[in-house]
Amino acid sequence: MEYSAPPFFKTGPTPLARLLIFSALSLAFLVADARFNYLEPLRQIAAVIVYPLQRIAAAPAAIVRNVGDFFTTHGSLREENARLKRENFENGALLLQLKALQAENDQLRELLAARERLKIDLAAAEVLYAARDPFSRKIVIDRGSQQDVRPGQPVMDDRGLVGQVTRAYPWLSEVTLVTDKGQFVPVQNVRNGLRAVLSGTGSDGTLELRFIPVNADYQNGDELVTSGIDGVYPPGLPVARVTQIERAADQIFARITCTPLGGVANHAHLLVVTGSRELPPRPVDEKKQVRAKKPRKS
Amino acid sequence: MADTRIEHQEILLPVRAGFIALTLVTALMLNLLPWSGVALWFKPDFVALVVLYWCIEQPRKFGFISAWMMGLVMDVADGTLFGQHALAYSILAYAGIVLHRRVRMFSGTAQVVHVFVLLLMNDLIVLTIRLVAGAEFAGLQYFIGTCVAAALWLPLGALLKLLLRPKLDPDQF
Numbered sequence: 001m002e003y004s005a006p007p008f009f010k011t012g013p014t015p016l017a018r019l020l021i022f023s024a025l026s027l028a029f030l031v032a033d034a035r036f037n038y039l040e041p042l043r044q045i046a047a048v049i050v051y052p053l054q055r056i057a058a059a060p061a062a063i064v065r066n067v068g069d070f071f072t073t074h075g076s077l078r079e080e081n082a083r084l085k086r087e088n089f090e091n092g093a094l095l096l097q098l099k100a101l102q103a104e105n106d107q108l109r110e111l112l113a114a115r116e117r118l119k120i121d122l123a124a125a126e127v128l129y130a131a132r133d134p135f136s137r138k139i140v141i142d143r144g145s146q147q148d149v150r151p152g153q154p155v156m157d158d159r160g161l162v163g164q165v166t167r168a169y170p171w172l173s174e175v176t177l178v179t180d181k182g183q184f185v186p187v188q189n190v191r192n193g194l195r196a197v198l199s200g201t202g203s204d205g206t207l208e209l210r211f212i213p214v215n216a217d218y219q220n221g222d223e224l225v226t227s228g229i230d231g232v233y234p235p236g237l238p239v240a241r242v243t244q245i246e247r248a249a250d251q252i253f254a255r256i257t258c259t260p261l262g263g264v265a266n267h268a269h270l271l272v273v274t275g276s277r278e279l280p281p282r283p284v285d286e287k288k289q290v291r292a293k294k295p296r297k298s
Numbered sequence: 299m300a301d302t303r304i305e306h307q308e309i310l311l312p313v314r315a316g317f318i319a320l321t322l323v324t325a326l327m328l329n330l331l332p333w334s335g336v337a338l339w340f341k342p343d344f345v346a347l348v349v350l351y352w353c354i355e356q357p358r359k360f361g362f363i364s365a366w367m368m369g370l371v372m373d374v375a376d377g378t379l380f381g382q383h384a385l386a387y388s389i390l391a392y393a394g395i396v397l398h399r400r401v402r403m404f405s406g407t408a409q410v411v412h413v414f415v416l417l418l419m420n421d422l423i424v425l426t427i428r429l430v431a432g433a434e435f436a437g438l439q440y441f442i443g444t445c446v447a448a449a450l451w452l453p454l455g456a457l458l459k460l461l462l463r464p465k466l467d468p469d470q471f
Contacts, residue, residue, distance in 0.1 A: 015395050018362045022388035026366070029381030034431060039380045046374040053323070054375065057330035129332035135433040138377055167377060174377045181434055202434050 047169040054140070054172065058128040065268075120234055121275035123147065125155075127268055128172065137180035137200065139163070141270060144171045152232055154273045160238035160261030161185065161226060162270055177264050178239065179204060187239050188227035192217055195227050198240060198258065205264070207240050209256040214247045218256055234273060238262075310462040313356050321348050321458065322368060330375055339439045342447030345372055346420050349387055350413065351454055353394025354401050365391035379431055386423040390416060406452050414448035 013021070032038040125141040143149045145168040153165045155175045163177040176183050181202030187209075188195050194217065196209050212218065222242040228235025240258035247254045325344035333341045345368050352360035369384030376383075393416050394401075401412045421444050429435065 015362075015392055019388060019392040022362050022366045023385055026369070026381040026385035026388060029370075029384065030379055030427065033380035043374055043380060046370060050371055050375050053327060054330055057327045058332055061332045129330070130338075135428050135436055136378070140377070182432070202436075 044169060047172065051169070051171060054128065061129075120273055122271040123149070123274050125149075125270050125272050127270060135202075137163075137177035137183075137202070137204070137264075138166075139175050139177065140172055141175055141272070142172060143272060144169045144173050146170050148274055149173045149272055150274075154226075154233045154237070156237055156271050156273065157262045157269070158271075159263060160240075161233065162260075162262040162264055164232070165272065175270070178207060178260055178262070179264050185233060185239055186227045186230045187224040188235075189218065190223045190225055191219070194218070195229070196224075198224060205259055207258040207260055209242075209258065210253070212254050212256055214251065214254045216254065218242055218245055218254070220245060223261075224258065234275075309464065310459060311464050313359060313462065315359065317462075318352055318356070318360055318364075321352075322364070324348075326368070326371065326375075329372065339442050340446050342443050342450055343417070343420070344447075346387065346390060346417060347447045347450060347454060350390055350394045350416055350420075351451075351458070353391050354398040355455075355458075357395045357398045361395070362388055362391050379427065382424055382427040385427070386420045389423060390420045393419065410448055410451050413451045414444065417444050417447050 012018075029039060033043075123143060125143040128140045128142050130139045141149075141155070149165055149168050151165050151168050151173075154161060155163045155165060161178060163175045163180070164183065165173050166176040167174040177200070178185055178198070179200045179202070181200055183200040185198045186195065187198045196212060198207050199210055201208050209218070209224075220242055223238060224240045224242070226233040226235055226237045226239055238261045240260050242256060242258050244257040245254055246256075322345070325348040328344040329341075349360075349365045349368060353365070365387040366384050369382075369387035370380070372378075372383040372387075373380050397412065397416075401409055404412065418441070421441065425435075425440065
């Protein structure tokens with residue numbers, strides 16, 4: 001007859017062994033995700049599982065907002081209505097002008113045989129929550145790949161560019177704000193057309209123009225809009241305003257600090273720019289061409 | 299000291315797996331609340347706290363697998379690198395399981411000191427991975443959340459013990 005240890009003595013591998021197994025697994029995941037992006041499918045599956053919890057967790061804030069709406073007074077509603085009517089009236093006049101200008105622009109472009117300008121398609125989205133992480137400037141919106149949101153699409157509000165979709169789940173997507181460290185936007189100065197690359201600093205409300213020569217023509221209050229030469233952001237979206245310029249004599253580059261125009265830190269509703277542009281084919285990299293030719297020769 | 303020993307002798311209902319799962323889901327929901335602005339600095343990692351609590355109180359019913367899975371869920375919800383919370387929670391679970399007998403011997407405040415060190419280690423691991431991945435150190439405010447989490451240790455213990463206290467049978471009297 002065989003005897004085995006009673007079940008209460010069976011505890012499996014020791015804690016240290018388990019720690020090593022799970023740490024190794026986690027490290028493997030970290031490397032696979034950071035270096036090779038192998039784990040996107042797994043992340044998508046996990047995101048679908050967590051989705052109901054995320055929606056429920058976002059509910060209290062929505063309830064607080066709705067309760068606040070419920071108790072607005074008749075007077076404030078009337079006031080708001082009057083203000084909106086006035087704004088609508090003013091915007092209507094501007095829009096008429098814009099239509100005329102657009103028609104004229106189209107005609108002129110046709111005469112010049114220039115490419116048509118991009119027509120922007122917008123989809124409204126609601127912000128579910130800001131990433132609960134002091135290190136990254138990210139927000140999560142309630143539209144995902146099921147509603148044609150794709151990674152790389154720009155996100156804006158009524159005042160300017162807010163960020164870019166960096167990850168799209170089926171019903172949610174992650175938006176990296178322009179203030180995130182490592183987020184770059186190609187911009188153009190409205191006043192004189194100077195092009196530059198605007199980069200986030202990782203702190204709320206500040207952006208930076210790097211590698212601008214000391215004698216470059218920048219002034220406080222200059223408005224920067226997207227230049228559109230990257231093929232990601234449509235041209236002409238307002239991005240930031242220059243707020244501070246430091247020109248030190250011993251430095252090659254000026255320090256130019258800007259503040260974003262879009263409500264980067266406070267928002268409830270955003271617009272995702274969904275229209276895609278047809279870009280001319282990229283010029284082939286010369287080095288790659290050489291590399292591609294070499295094997296043929298040998 | 300004396301009354302804590304009595305507290306340990308208190309007879310509680312056996313902890314069911316469903317109850318543990320419920321506390322974890324609640325902690326996850328608290329983590330997922332739309333924290334923003336200044337509140338973000340004070341936000342404790344509720345999931346780490348609950349994981350540590352069950353590792354110390356019920357090391358036979360709660361272990362590495364659950365801790366690790368919770369870590370993966372946190373990584374997805376936060377959109378961070380896959381595995382950083384998983385790694386931190388595995389190490390936290392190890393520390394909790396190894397130290398559970400010692401921590402349970404101590405009185406309330408001494409427990410808080412132990413727990414603070416363990417939670418600090420957890421946050422330091424997450425911080426290290428972030429820094430290695432190229433983030434910039436956000437300042438010492440990052441550790442306010444750790445202090446808040448440690449301060450929540452005793453209220454959490456009291457709450458869970460309250461929920462597990464057997465209901466008195468009214469027919470007995």
